Amino acid sequence: MSDLVTCDFCGTRAPEGETLTWTTSVENGRRRAYCDTCSRTHLRAMESKLDSEWW
Numbered sequence: 001m002s003d004l005v006t007c008d009f010c011g012t013r014a015p016e017g018e019t020l021t022w023t024t025s026v027e028n029g030r031r032r033a034y035c036d037t038c039s040r041t042h043l044r045a046m047e048s049k050l051d052s053e054w055w
Contacts, residue, residue, distance in 0.1 A: 008034060009038040012035045
């Protein structure tokens with residue numbers, strides 16, 4: 001059984017095998033994952049390298 005990955009912004013959950021298109025980052029030494037929807041919505045903030053607390 002696959003481990004579930006949770007979007008650190010909206011809380012969406014999906015099996016790890018279905019998160020290949022999700023965005024990942026490391027903030028303050030912690031790995032974060034963001035679903036497709038949140039990634040598209042906050043693309044400019046991500047490209048600007050803003051921490052997620054600023055979105």
